[in-house]
Amino acid sequence: DQGPKLHANAEADSDKLVDPPKIEDKLGAVPHGLSTDSDVAKREAESMSRKSLRSNAEKFEFQAEVSRLMDIIINSLYSNKDIFLREIISNASDALDKIRFLSLTDKEVLGEGDDTKLEIQIKLDKEKKILSIRDRGVGMTKEDLIKNLGTIAKSGTSAFVEKMQTSGDLNLIGQFGVGFYSVYLVADYVEVISKHNDDKQYVWESKADGAFAVSEDTYNEPLGRGTEIRLHLREEAGEYLEESKLKDLVKKYSEFINFPIYLWATKEVDVEVPADEDDSSDDEEKPESTDGDEEKEEEDSEDEPKPKTKTIKEKTFEWERLNDVKAIWLRSPKEVTEEEYTKFYHSLAKDFGDEKPMAWSHFNAEGDVEFKAVLFVPPKAPHDLYESYYNSNKSNLKLYVRRVFISDEFDELLPKYLMFLMGLVDSDTLPLNVSREMLQQHSSLKTIKKKLIRKALDMIRKLAEEDPDESHDKDKKDTEVEESKENDEKRANRKPFSKLLRFETTKSDGKLTSLDQYISRMKSGQKDIFYITGSSKEQLEIPLP
Numbered sequence: 001d002q003g004p005k006l007h008a009n010a011e012a013d014s015d016k017l018v019d020p021p022k023i024e025d026k027l028g029a030v031p032h033g034l035s036t037d038s039d040v041a042k043r044e045a046e047s048m049s050r051k052s053l054r055s056n057a058e059k060f061e062f063q064a065e066v067s068r069l070m071d072i073i074i075n076s077l078y079s080n081k082d083i084f085l086r087e088i089i090s091n092a093s094d095a096l097d098k099i100r101f102l103s104l105t106d107k108e109v110l111g112e113g114d115d116t117k118l119e120i121q122i123k124l125d126k127e128k129k130i131l132s133i134r135d136r137g138v139g140m141t142k143e144d145l146i147k148n149l150g151t152i153a154k155s156g157t158s159a160f161v162e163k164m165q166t167s168g169d170l171n172l173i174g175q176f177g178v179g180f181y182s183v184y185l186v187a188d189y190v191e192v193i194s195k196h197n198d199d200k201q202y203v204w205e206s207k208a209d210g211a212f213a214v215s216e217d218t219y220n221e222p223l224g225r226g227t228e229i230r231l232h233l234r235e236e237a238g239e240y241l242e243e244s245k246l247k248d249l250v251k252k253y254s255e256f257i258n259f260p261i262y263l264w265a266t267k268e269v270d271v272e273v274p275a276d277e278d279d280s281s282d283d284e285e286k287p288e289s290t291d292g293d294e295e296k297e298e299e300d301s302e303d304e305p306k307p308k309t310k311t312i313k314e315k316t317f318e319w320e321r322l323n324d325v326k327a328i329w330l331r332s333p334k335e336v337t338e339e340e341y342t343k344f345y346h347s348l349a350k351d352f353g354d355e356k357p358m359a360w361s362h363f364n365a366e367g368d369v370e371f372k373a374v375l376f377v378p379p380k381a382p383h384d385l386y387e388s389y390y391n392s393n394k395s396n397l398k399l400y401v402r403r404v405f406i407s408d409e410f411d412e413l414l415p416k417y418l419m420f421l422m423g424l425v426d427s428d429t430l431p432l433n434v435s436r437e438m439l440q441q442h443s444s445l446k447t448i449k450k451k452l453i454r455k456a457l458d459m460i461r462k463l464a465e466e467d468p469d470e471s472h473d474k475d476k477k478d479t480e481v482e483e484s485k486e487n488d489e490k491r492a493n494r495k496p497f498s499k500l501l502r503f504e505t506t507k508s509d510g511k512l513t514s515l516d517q518y519i520s521r522m523k524s525g526q527k528d529i530f531y532i533t534g535s536s537k538e539q540l541e542i543p544l545p
């Protein structure tokens, strides 16, 4: 077990993180027409810490939609700027998941020494107002930096821009796959330094003014592997240089990150130093004393020889672990609170509103095929449900094998008609060191799928039974009289089932009025149209293929 603090690691790169570039290395960066003497180099180095882009870098324009998105973020009056940290940590965690997955079939990819540590590190430079977040994840090649951070807009980009223009809840940014850009809520200049196993170390930088620059990174300490995001904070974002603020945010937002998160934090330690005769600082250490005490001290010092050393408080830095990594699905369902399930759902769905999931099912399957799973019925349909219905590469279920994240594009686990569910499966039976293709054909997948469907339908049926609109079974009431008051309240607060899922058909025989009807139609392969609605406002129409 790793302790909460890592001293050894701390020494390795204590203050190198935001060093200005080395003069010798910077010669290539000096613009034409200027002499390459050290004055020029110094000026360059200084201007870099003053947020001007490297002059020798390749410049790129942001794709138009991305540029619009950045404008919106930069000019946003949205008050909850905290969310940027959640998005950056979530990206770091994804990158760590990727390298860990690759290492299953090729150990070499992890490298050696510190490179093998799958962790996230946060550092502050109060003087230069820089917040840095570093991961030892998969990293990005030069091409990745150019594509992922600016030139190729994701499908969610315009959807998000549109959404921002109407309702404007920036909190949703992660759901649209453009979370990275939220850094511009707090920073006006951002550097992304990255090292991928297949390429040299590169730095991406932008002031969000329509352009970004990419250059080989010869100035900074080599990362080994992974990515460091340096946020040059805006004047008004000074609070993110406070250790306590960052600790609170990590607690609040990154509780379910499955990698250790460390903060380079100040710590007061007791240090033994030689006690010289008239050391004035000695007095400061002493509490205010009464006359009587002083007399006593004097007596003491006359009687005994003075101690040779004394203890003083000194400020040092060390890596402080901010999260404890205990996967919620490994715990007993009895021990997990409703609040924890809700928060876990929010982090899975990247939906940080205050709505609770409609229902959940957390279970442990034993026998020939062992796995743990948590399934959620979302409180509303995800914005891209329609799109993902046709995209076979998307699944709302994350697959883990023995705690290792394998994929969220594994659509063999649930049938299409249940793909509005969200959740996670962690299998002990599936092999770890085989390719995805082999996993897809593994015999235990069928069993997992069967059990997941049964549990999912049980969960939805229960929800239906609790909904007055769906329940036609009046006698049932009597047998349930004993149910606790708490349950009654919960039920009263719940949205009726029919508001979450409404199944309809274009066929002349009209509406599908129950889940059972829906399922039997789906199973018999009827090509109906059905709707999944979160609220009457947000209706999604999904024609079945």
Ligand SMILES: Nc1ncnc2c1ncn2[C@@H]1O[C@H](COP(=O)(O)OP(=O)(O)OP(=O)(O)O)[C@@H](O)[C@H]1O
Pocket (backbone or CB within 6 Å): 087, 090, 091, 092, 094, 095, 135, 137, 138, 139, 140, 148, 149, 173, 174, 175, 176, 177, 178, 179, 180, 181, 226, 227, 350
């Ligand atoms: N720390 C990182 N390490 C490696 N790649 C990264 C890192 N941060 C971002 N990326 C790359 O940049 C892409 C864009 O990030 P962005 O946050 O905008 O979207 P996303 O991660 O796909 O979705 P989400 O916003 O939901 O996290 C990512 O998909 C990933 O490929």
